[in-house]
Amino acid sequence: MSDKPASVLIIGSGPVVIGQAAEFDYAGTQACRALRAEGIRTILVNSNPATIMTDPSVADVVYLEPLTVEVIERIIAHEKPEGLLAGLGGQTALNMAVALEAAGVFERYPIRLLGTPLAAIKMAEDRELFRAMCDRIGQPTAPSAMVQGESDAEREGAAAIALQQIGLPAIIRPAFTLGGTGGGIVATEGEYWERVRSGLRASPIRQVMIERCLVGWQEIEYEVMRDAEDTCIAVCSMENVDPLGVHTGDSIVVAPVQTLPDPVHQRLRTASLDIIRALGVEGGCNVQLALSPDYSEYVVIEVNPRVSRSSALASKATGYPIARVAAQIAIGRRLREIPNAVTRTTVAAFEPALDYIVVKLPRFPFDKFPGADRLLGSQMKATGEVMAIDRTFGAALNKALRSMEQSGSGPTAEEAGWDSELATIAANGDAASLRHFLRPSDSRLWRLFAAMRRGVTADQIHQATGITRWFLAEFAHLIAIELRVREAGQTLIGPDPASVSLLATAKRSAIGDRDLSLMSGVPEMRIAQRRSQLGLTPGYAMVDTCAAEFAAATPYFYSTYAAAGSPPEAPSVPRQAAMVIGSGPVRIGQGIEFDYCAVRAAERLTERGWSAVMVNSNPETVSTDFDASTRLYFEPLDAESIMEIVRAESPEGETTLPAFVQFGGQTPLNLAAPLAAAGVPLLGASLEAIDETEDRVRFAALLDRLGILQPEGGLARSGEEAIDLVERIGYPVIVRPSYVIGGLAIDFAYSRPDLERQLDRIGEIGDRRPLRIDRFLEGIEIDIDAITDGETVVIPGLLEHVELAGVHSGDSIAVYPPQRLSREKQGELAAIFMRLVREIGVRGLVNAQFIVREEGTYLIEVNPRASRTVPFMSKVTGIPMVPLAVDVALGDTLAAHGYVSGIATEPSGVAVKAPAFSTAKLRGVDPTLGPFMQSTGEVIGLGASAAEALGKALIAANLLPPPPRDPQRVALLSVADRDKHLLERLARPLLDAGYALVATPGTRAALAAIGVPAEMTQPLGDPRAATGAGIVDLIRSGAVALVVNTPSMATGALRDALEIRLAAVEYGVLCLTAMETAVAAAEALSVRAAASMMSLHPISPRGLR
């Protein structure tokens, strides 16, 4: 340990996007804590303000800055860190390390890369180098070959050699075709030649990749670690339930491996260790292998020489803190010296032994993107994941299903149409249609259940999917229980021993009371009562890394009915105590910002000497680190699970454990009513206040009483009523079906035909399913957050949206402090808000959105809970919003903490929040911004001026076009009439930055009128537009750097405009659909040009100063 650095710069992973979510916040936070514990000065840089790692309490110095070479070099020049840690910030940080080296930063400054050396990173990332390394150490890789050449003859020759090398079956992948058009699996020589030739024709660069076909092979992963002394361990093995072909992030995964005989498992484990030795990894590493169904062969698929989503999963699955240990290895410690944080008596050089099974399920965003392609393949599509622990696969799977928090995610959920499809399949005994029905998609698990329910056998499903028989046998076991429960019906809660035994069997498989209710028809409440009567409640077991071999002190628990009636492993937590309910899987609209709130709340409780009981189901998060609370329950966030934990933690003679429901986003808020009904005290929130804000009728009455304006609107119980209502209030309107949560299926209507189309789409409207219709008002949209004790209302600040109202607040760019809203207007708005907050009677955090117009200020919505912007506002203003909310809930007044009502004093700089999108990863998704939230993450830009802050935010969010290089790249403009008055502000900076302009005829005419030159494309609606030589072709050629297409309701243009946007997404071209965003981006180009002049603004506990 002689070479321990005195200071270390840690690079974070930037905004949450598909493939890089909360797991790197967890990794970075663990790393910071580990290094600080060693007395090392930690300097952190990340552009993501929602993270816990960027809280000033986590690192010594925090930079919320874009992750670019220039910015990081400036930080290095200023802070002079001795070490750089890049292995904990995902691919983003690893790529940054490579870029810093290429830019010569390691030569210019006395800083060294810690942990896995660059050579190892490059060897793992470069396919050819990696293959050569594997060949050298005798590890098999999947053979592949590129078929290309100058002439047809040359290409045919290459294809013949490839066939010889690779054999059949093979996968043909033509390069650069839309969605891999022309590719596929071939099994015979005839098919091979036919497909290779058509693939070459389809590929614009006449190139085809031939790969060994491993479809149907099992995918196995190992999380391995190595220290500089060459000690290697395999922390965790994982087995994908989905055979090879589905991205592991989208697969159902279990840990440890279940279906491999020991010699096979050991062979793969040894291969993984041999690989990290050959690479020279120092830290954590993920190795993915494919195994043939008869175990005779395996190949190494991929190696990630860093912590990853899988390592976060492995950490939570085993209790072994991989990221923390990786950070310790990076500063020169040895595995044999690092204490085991769980047992505290043994060391980190060991392999955890599990005495349970872990199931991970991916959480997909298709509820927000109904049009997206839901088939799964090599491109990851999930935004988040859930994990569950139990003693059997079925039980862990059921708990994972209950953790999904998605309507229709229970085991019995089926989609319309499956029934008839399966009836046809059954009638024809048609293997091909069954295979089609069970293609890899987000719904395959439920399809599989549906098929089994109708008697399709495990064997048939094995033939159709390649899923290992053991998993199918376990699925069949679950279906068998379900059928017995269905048959039992009302007798499920009957007194006879057979019923009691069936109920116990069902609970041992962790089937939720709600699902049992769906199966049997017995109301959920009665099932819970019956269980209570029978004393049928779960036990809680410890995740101890050693299968009970050693006494462990870890406060990490999971429920299992297997331990029902066993003596508890630990006494209930010491009082005073409270439960913090987390936010579940990362999804669009509910991301790591709520994990930040939950973690800070638990921290505050423990600071005050309280015990904090954390409950969450998301393995990526900081909140599910067993260090983040007094006690962690890794459990589904449904009312049943929470109630059982409260029961277990509130034994006789002890007070009932109270719960916080305001820190985990909408998830815990939805549990407020059932928890309160069951007698669980809610801290810092009253059910009354929640009801008041969520019940639209009561809420409207309240606003009337207070004289607060709200956009005109009403409820419609039929199509006719809807049309009448809209004719009265006028277009445009926002249409919201009442039974849908989270903005889904909300849409605008600009005209009568538009409204009629939407009514058709929504379908059933009636007394029980009314429509909410509100006037859609354009104006300045303001987000406002506050903490209140009922008297004092502290407003850290107002956030002003760049886009006019209509873009979901999570997708809009927002500026703090407001730039367009005058001080007086801000004061007026704050006064309205404070009146409202006091009237509702909320205590703690509260958030609202307003639209400010000439004629007045309208309230859009108010939420009595932590909002998405809490971490952003906390960091920028230095007001510890979450700790204050906890203090208030525990009875403090804000006045006692020195706060007064009103907007807090503004800092000297400007902060901008910008959204980050993952749209490019989801085929078929229209990137048009609207009332549906689409962004998966957010970034921050801090600057001395608004322009600088905005520029930095757009750079960090990847919302600026690539530089106009030689040959000159163009910006393609096609804007709606209502946006044409902003054309000059869009076009001039683009021209100044060196882009040529291409525009559709109407836009070009408008440009010509202001004297801006632009090439003309054919008009939208022209049949050539979406075909051959049209706009799509221009995009496909790579000449377009930016597409600006603002939606127009002129009906003819719709489809073509959509084609253009989809093509832009497909080819990775930045596509902006809100005029204000596009103008902001164009104006920010000059900021980018002056990037080296940008100022740095470290965040202090007092905020931006």
Add this chain to the structure above:
Amino acid sequence: MNTSQSGYQEICTDPSYAGQVVLMTYPLIGNYGRLVADDQSTRPWLRGLVVAHATAAISEDAAQLAALLRSHSVPAIAGVETRSLARRLRETGAQRARISAPWESDPEAAIAATRLITPWEHQDFVAQVSPTRVQTFGDESQPLVVVVDFGLKSNIVRALRARGLRVRVHPHNTALSDLLHGEPVGVVLSPGPGDPARLTAPVALARDIITSGIPLLGICLGHQIVARAAGADTRRLAFGHHGANHPVRDLPTGRVYVTAQNHEVEVIGGTLPESSGFEVSQVNLNDGSVEGLRHRELPIETVQYHPEGSPGPLDATPVFDRFLRAIDERSR
């Protein structure tokens, strides 16, 4: 109790488990059926198996773990809350156990019957599991190593043969002259069940082998026998080391190996006489117990763990390579 997550079949057929009722802490047992080639001996030796869930996904009965146990009348029980039992055993240490039949309903009688079981320490298991005849594997041209079988696992033979050696396996009560017949180049003392303190004849045999100067490898029970021959004492651990995840540190190199372990007894390092020429070469990182001995002059190494895995990691296979090197150096 065994904490391995896979390898139930190897555990069941490992002779070292003779006389023991084994509790598997991993809750799902039977998942991949049984592959005959992975058996470590000719039959299951354990006295009973306790699991949480017996799972099966393979339709042929013959390929099931249950079929193997049934065919040798080894009782097994599923549906047990194994974690609670494991936690209890952690407190009490290994205990005598009995799996009662479904029709036995009197707990008092079952406890009384369990009390009648002869304690483990007082039983001689080696004689039960060791073969009665000599058996040879490999062809004449290869150098010969001899193995004394106190409860040998087939993967040890496999590991030796993979290194180009002919292997001759002797019964536990073999005479030195029989053992060294045909000029073997090395001797292996195998693992096996029971308490080495009872094994006076094998300890005497080991003493003679040490004196002969022939390269010697002792594994598990073989390690304990060599230690006793060198004058060290052994004692029973509270509940033994049984799992696939035990970190062992090699003292000369500092390197850590993850090893498979299965032993009830440890060698007491402090009792190893200085004059014996042996020294402790490897230790367990969890509890500091002795994991290996080396002789300062003679080509002798012993290890407490199982370098052959089966089940368990294969990190420690260099033990066999060192043995081979010792043989090569001596015959050169």
